[in-house]
Amino acid sequence: MQVFSYSRLDKKSRCPWAFAQSYILEKKEPVTEALVLGKSVHTLIEMARVLKVEREEELKFLAESIAGVASLPVNAEEILTLATRRKVTESIGKGFTEEYFKISLSPEDPFGPELQGYIDYYEVTDTEIVVTDWKTNRLPYNPLDTHQLGLYALYLTQKYNKPVCGRLVFLRTGETREHLYTPEDIEKARRWAYDTALDIQQKIYALNCGGNLDELFPATPGDVCEYCGYAEECAKLADILEDDPGEFVSMKEAEKYGREICRLERAADLMKERLKQYVEKNGPVPVGKKQWDLVISQYWKFPQEAMKKAEEKMKDQNIDPLTVFSLTATGLKKLNWTDKEIAELGASIKPTKNFKLVSIK
Numbered sequence: 001m002q003v004f005s006y007s008r009l010d011k012k013s014r015c016p017w018a019f020a021q022s023y024i025l026e027k028k029e030p031v032t033e034a035l036v037l038g039k040s041v042h043t044l045i046e047m048a049r050v051l052k053v054e055r056e057e058e059l060k061f062l063a064e065s066i067a068g069v070a071s072l073p074v075n076a077e078e079i080l081t082l083a084t085r086r087k088v089t090e091s092i093g094k095g096f097t098e099e100y101f102k103i104s105l106s107p108e109d110p111f112g113p114e115l116q117g118y119i120d121y122y123e124v125t126d127t128e129i130v131v132t133d134w135k136t137n138r139l140p141y142n143p144l145d146t147h148q149l150g151l152y153a154l155y156l157t158q159k160y161n162k163p164v165c166g167r168l169v170f171l172r173t174g175e176t177r178e179h180l181y182t183p184e185d186i187e188k189a190r191r192w193a194y195d196t197a198l199d200i201q202q203k204i205y206a207l208n209c210g211g212n213l214d215e216l217f218p219a220t221p222g223d224v225c226e227y228c229g230y231a232e233e234c235a236k237l238a239d240i241l242e243d244d245p246g247e248f249v250s251m252k253e254a255e256k257y258g259r260e261i262c263r264l265e266r267a268a269d270l271m272k273e274r275l276k277q278y279v280e281k282n283g284p285v286p287v288g289k290k291q292w293d294l295v296i297s298q299y300w301k302f303p304q305e306a307m308k309k310a311e312e313k314m315k316d317q318n319i320d321p322l323t324v325f326s327l328t329a330t331g332l333k334k335l336n337w338t339d340k341e342i343a344e345l346g347a348s349i350k351p352t353k354n355f356k357l358v359s360i361k
């Protein structure tokens with residue numbers, strides 16, 4: 001292995017076992033809906049640029065065609081909405097899109113590992129390069145949280161010898177997060193990529209000399225399992241059920257348990273997905289007095305006009321609408337009021353405690 005992409009290096013850093021399944025054993029990772037949606041949005045952006053398509057009906061047709069051939073059901077409307085955000089359409093035709101690059105990760109070592117990739121979009125101004133990566137993630141993060149833009153900055157500074165501003169655009173919300181890369185940031189990204197690539201090469205060498213794949217590329221359960229397609233296979237490695245400590249006596253034991261739950265939950269999700277496909281074709285699957293089935297859930301949706309009529313009907317029946325209607329979190333979001341403004345109205349926050357996996361602040 002000589003040429004590495006950012007995603008390959010990132011996979012190795014996050015979970016060596018998942019990396020080995022993908023890139024050494026070449027086992028195809030089952031795709032996830034999030035991945036298919038992200039790829040579809042990028043495809044539409046690229047097709048719109050290459051075919052110079054701007055009209056809405058044409059873009060809609062392209063989005064439907066892309067959704068039609070996607071490996072998992074994705075919503076054409078969602079693809080269209082995300083790919084035609086103002087920040088994307090404004091950029092079409094201005095800068096460089098989907099540029100391929102390949103550079104050495106260590107200029108002093110001609111036989112050293114190389115890095116390749118495609119850059120979503122960048123613009124060259126008089127003073128700097130602005131490199132953009134479109135993201136369909138639900139949760140935004142900062143450019144320095146990963147080394148992706150730092151590595152793009154490495155290539156672009158070599159090509160243009162100008163400062164590079166890295167920009168992540170989160171298409172769901174339109175939120176943009178930027179960072180002006182310093183030479184130290186870029187060197188840190190290069191060092192990480194170089195060390196990770198060398199580590200992979202050394203481990204592959206050890207494997208070829210008779211090493212054990214599971215030991216050289218260990219599974220590292222944790223939050224990374226959330227979208228992993230190998231979880232069902234990987235869960236077979238879990239020893240937690242045999243070694244159950246009962247009551248935890250240390251944070252280390254509790255952490256191991258927490259990590260295993262991530263892996264087992266993901267495996268259960270994938271198993272459910274497979275079972276669902278069976279149920280879709282063959283009907284409900286009984287498990288004792290219950291059964292796995294596709295159940296329709298329904299709720300009333302009130303358009304504005306229906307809401308008005310509901311309010312009038314309540315008044316006719318001497319019911320105070322305020323005893324029925326409430327401002328939901330979604331409604332408050334639309335109003336864009338600050339916490340202070342809400343508190344001044346006399347509202348108060350009612351905290352509830354839920355046990356779940358959350359991001360570390």
Ligand code: SF4
Pocket residue numbers: 015017018219220221222224225228229230231234235263266
């Ligand atoms: S389930 Fe978790 S530990 Fe297993 S391969 Fe995937 S990411 Fe790694």
